[in-house]
Amino acid sequence: MSAIGLEEMETPRLVIDMERMARNIDAMAELARARGVKLRPHAKTHKLPSVAHAQLEAGAAGITVAKVSEAEVMAAHGIPDIFIAYPLVTESKLARALRLAERIDLTVGADSLAGARLADASAARHGWPLKVRLEIDTGLSRTGVPYAQAEELAAEIARLPHLRLTGIYTFRGALLDGKPTRDLAAAGAQEGTLMARLAERLRAQGIPVADVSVGSTPTAAHAAAVPGVTEIRPGTYVYQDRMQAGFGVCGMADCAGSVLVTVVSLPAPDLAIVDGGSKTFATDVQPGTAPLHLQGFGQVVGYEDAWLARMTEEHGMVQLGPVAQAAGLRVGDRLRIVPNHICSTVNLHNQVWMQRGDRYEAHPILARGLLE
Amino acid sequence: MSAIGLEEMETPRLVIDMERMARNIDAMAELARARGVKLRPHAKTHKLPSVAHAQLEAGAAGITVAKVSEAEVMAAHGIPDIFIAYPLVTESKLARALRLAERIDLTVGADSLAGARLADASAARHGWPLKVRLEIDTGLSRTGVPYAQAEELAAEIARLPHLRLTGIYTFRGALLDGKPTRDLAAAGAQEGTLMARLAERLRAQGIPVADVSVGSTPTAAHAAAVPGVTEIRPGTYVYQDRMQAGFGVCGMADCAGSVLVTVVSLPAPDLAIVDGGSKTFATDVQPGTAPLHLQGFGQVVGYEDAWLARMTEEHGMVQLGPVAQAAGLRVGDRLRIVPNHICSTVNLHNQVWMQRGDRYEAHPILARGLLE
Numbered sequence: 001m002s003a004i005g006l007e008e009m010e011t012p013r014l015v016i017d018m019e020r021m022a023r024n025i026d027a028m029a030e031l032a033r034a035r036g037v038k039l040r041p042h043a044k045t046h047k048l049p050s051v052a053h054a055q056l057e058a059g060a061a062g063i064t065v066a067k068v069s070e071a072e073v074m075a076a077h078g079i080p081d082i083f084i085a086y087p088l089v090t091e092s093k094l095a096r097a098l099r100l101a102e103r104i105d106l107t108v109g110a111d112s113l114a115g116a117r118l119a120d121a122s123a124a125r126h127g128w129p130l131k132v133r134l135e136i137d138t139g140l141s142r143t144g145v146p147y148a149q150a151e152e153l154a155a156e157i158a159r160l161p162h163l164r165l166t167g168i169y170t171f172r173g174a175l176l177d178g179k180p181t182r183d184l185a186a187a188g189a190q191e192g193t194l195m196a197r198l199a200e201r202l203r204a205q206g207i208p209v210a211d212v213s214v215g216s217t218p219t220a221a222h223a224a225a226v227p228g229v230t231e232i233r234p235g236t237y238v239y240q241d242r243m244q245a246g247f248g249v250c251g252m253a254d255c256a257g258s259v260l261v262t263v264v265s266l267p268a269p270d271l272a273i274v275d276g277g278s279k280t281f282a283t284d285v286q287p288g289t290a291p292l293h294l295q296g297f298g299q300v301v302g303y304e305d306a307w308l309a310r311m312t313e314e315h316g317m318v319q320l321g322p323v324a325q326a327a328g329l330r331v332g333d334r335l336r337i338v339p340n341h342i343c344s345t346v347n348l349h350n351q352v353w354m355q356r357g358d359r360y361e362a363h364p365i366l367a368r369g370l371l372e
Numbered sequence: 373m374s375a376i377g378l379e380e381m382e383t384p385r386l387v388i389d390m391e392r393m394a395r396n397i398d399a400m401a402e403l404a405r406a407r408g409v410k411l412r413p414h415a416k417t418h419k420l421p422s423v424a425h426a427q428l429e430a431g432a433a434g435i436t437v438a439k440v441s442e443a444e445v446m447a448a449h450g451i452p453d454i455f456i457a458y459p460l461v462t463e464s465k466l467a468r469a470l471r472l473a474e475r476i477d478l479t480v481g482a483d484s485l486a487g488a489r490l491a492d493a494s495a496a497r498h499g500w501p502l503k504v505r506l507e508i509d510t511g512l513s514r515t516g517v518p519y520a521q522a523e524e525l526a527a528e529i530a531r532l533p534h535l536r537l538t539g540i541y542t543f544r545g546a547l548l549d550g551k552p553t554r555d556l557a558a559a560g561a562q563e564g565t566l567m568a569r570l571a572e573r574l575r576a577q578g579i580p581v582a583d584v585s586v587g588s589t590p591t592a593a594h595a596a597a598v599p600g601v602t603e604i605r606p607g608t609y610v611y612q613d614r615m616q617a618g619f620g621v622c623g624m625a626d627c628a629g630s631v632l633v634t635v636v637s638l639p640a641p642d643l644a645i646v647d648g649g650s651k652t653f654a655t656d657v658q659p660g661t662a663p664l665h666l667q668g669f670g671q672v673v674g675y676e677d678a679w680l681a682r683m684t685e686e687h688g689m690v691q692l693g694p695v696a697q698a699a700g701l702r703v704g705d706r707l708r709i710v711p712n713h714i715c716s717t718v719n720l721h722n723q724v725w726m727q728r729g730d731r732y733e734a735h736p737i738l739a740r741g742l743l744e
Contacts, residue, residue, distance in 0.1 A: 010464060010465070010744040011462075011744065012743050012744070013743075013744070044685060044686070066685070066686040067686065086636070086647075086686065087636045087637055089634065089635075089636050089637075089703050089704045090383075090634055090704055092382060093382070111637050111639075112637060112638070112703050114702065114703040114704065115636070115637075115703055115704075118704070137639060140684075141639065141640075141643065141689070142637075142639075142645055142682075142684060142687045142689055143636060143637040143639070143645050143687060144637070144639065145639070146639055146640075262461065262462055263461075264458070264459045264461050264487070264515060265459055265461075265483050265484060265487075265514075265515040265516070266484070267483075267509060267513065267514075267515070267516065267517070267518055268513075268518075271513065273514055273515050275458075275743075276743065278654075278656040278716055279716060279719050279743065280743050282650075282655075283654075283655045283656045283658075284650040284655045284683070284685070286655075286658060310514075311656070312512075312514060313416060313438070313656070313715060313716060313719075314416070314438040314439065314458065314743075315514045315515060317513070317514055330486065331461050331484050331486040331487055332461045332462055332486065332487075332490070343685060344650055344651060344685060347651050347685075347720070348719070348720075348741065349741060349743070350740075350741035350742075368722075368741075369720070369721060369722035369740075370722075371384050371385075371647075371648065371651065371652055371686075371721070372382040372383065372384070372385070
């Protein structure tokens with residue numbers, strides 16, 4: 001692939017500033033080293049084997065994915081240690097995971113006895129043990145065994161002969177006592193403490209728990225500081241985004257991801273229409289949602305009072321405040337917009353344009369759209 | 373491609389019921405014939421040349437797309453008549469459009485004098501006239517010249533020597549007097565009337581306006597009934613969806629698109645977690661948004677009180693009412709969920725599985741992710 005200059009760039013295109021990305025990768029690796037925990041980044045954010053390799057080179061112990069199909073692509077591109085942080089509950093997915101486990105160090109999630117028994121039966125048929133971690137619900141109410149039932153389920157899974165229960169994991173993001181919060185120190189401490197205490201109780205029952213895995217970009221630093229936590233799994237940090245800047249985890253100048261767009265219409269002094277809408281920018285982190293109450297779906301770089309206020313599928317309605325209006329935008333001008341949520345924005349694009357200085361190079365997002 | 377049975381299907385997968393799709397295609401073609409207007413479906417919904425061909429075979433006069441890159445793919449697969457309903461305002465996109473216009477019947481959008489002059493200059497350099505339609509803002513406040521300024525701009529564009537101004541077009545969806553509405557008859561009548569009157573005024577000035585193009589799936593039937601309207605451009609109708617059923621445009625039994633998912637966890641009696649979240653189901657039509665106030669992001673087929681209530685990226689939280697709870701779901705069971713908005717949901721998937729009876733066949737969504 002050959003790099004091109006800005007003047008050759010079409011729009012809309014997703015751009016990643018490689019210097020910022022490298023700084024983000026190093027900063028989280030250093031944080032994990034300083035806290036004495038393993039770093040296992042979630043690849044959901046970038047979905048790119050090349051970025052996963054950069055994370056491993058900086059010190060990550062392995063990577064995390066959500067789907068078997070993502071693990072297959074990452075393994076095919078040389079990633080040797082993968083945790084599928086998702087309960088696998090069907091024979092076909094377990095068979096695919098077991099085939100992968102022949103070639104790489106693979107661990108999968110489990111959160112129910114039904115799923116664990118099926119995994120055990122699959123591993124028995126396959127003639128190969130399967131490493132599993134038990135997922136714990138620490139307040140997000142999605143997957144994960146309810147916290148109060150975790151000891152009983154762990155004991156049952158530990159008895160299944162073809163599974164190796166290696167640890168416990170949770171995800172809950174910026175949550176405190178079940179509610180969205182900006183108090184990341186308290187959220188991370190609670191998350192880490194819940195998990196470390198559970199691990200101790202399991203060990204007291206004779207269940208070996210090597211891995212106590214927590215964390216998300218907002219809570220990683222605080223959860224990792226809790227004694228007994230052994231691993232963090234942040235994803236977003238690699239690119240950072242407006243949501244993380246809102247949490248104070250990073251500054252806007254740390255956001256490596258933005259979308260280059262063109263102003264296609266200026267129907268009113270306070271309104272610019274750009275050529276990217278809800279098929280270009282994610283809509284899962286809505287304006288106004290607690291705890292951040294972000295204004296709009298994205299921030300225009302260099303115009304402090306310009307936001308991506310509304311979208312239809314291919315149109316972005318940028319609201320221009322007085323400062324932005326004074327800049328005198330014209331039809332055909334280009335803007336860069338930092339999205340609220342980079343992970344789901346990356347997922348909309350077929351390729352990412354890696355920027356180094358004033359050169360841009362396209363990289364197909366190999367694991368994009370791999371849902372299975 | 374060979375078809376497979378349901379038992380071989382992985383999840384999550386986007387499924388289109390081909391019988392329902394065929395009925396939807398025929399119904400809209402019949403509506404256009406009955407009203408005496410041309411049908412130019414927006415391909416944004418399916419992004420598939422094969423479906424576009426089916427629409428043409430049923431009587432559509434051509435297709436609509438939003439992006440040059442979509443037009444290129446559709447043209448490469450034999451679609452002979454395409455309207456890019458989007459203002460092209462950069463030399464590179466205009467050059468691509470002009471190259472396409474050598475091979476197919478192509479029309480592009482314009483909504484500013486700056487854009488039209490650039491298009492005129494590009495066409496002059498290319499030595500080939502470019503057909504344009506003027507986009508009119510009839511209340512949605514996105515692209516489109518403000519209604520009151522349309523006559524002046526149309527006159528200026530009509531004087532540009534290398535452009536051929538062939539008509540006017542608008543899009544506003546279910547809007548009445550600038551506000552979201554469920555009164556589709558009034559919305560469509562207003563939309564059609566605004567456009568037909570403008571066309572008359574332009575013709576009175578000596579500007580030839582052949583095409584008066586309106587419409588969206590919710591308003592098509594009503595806008596098409598207004599004398600002077602010549603064309604409708606609905607998109608969603610091909611698959612229909614929960615939003616359209618909410619408008620009363622179709623029934624849930626007309627929705628051709630659904631996502632097949634697996635229950636991966638049952639942490640509480642009223643909560644099932646499925647293996648599709650905001651990377652599988654679109655989030656642009658949020659629960660509770662006016663005018664429909666839909667409950668959740670999708671409806672579970674066959675369980676009247678089960679909705680996709682919350683999502684994270686790869687997890688769907690299905691809220692189970694008493695009827696659904698009584699069904700006794702188990703981990704590993706499969707559900708079908710009809711999304712609120714099929715267009716943006718299709719856009720998340722790399723392939724669609726076309727279902728005929730109990731056989732499923734994968735079709736890559738060729739124009740997916742083509743944003744340029």
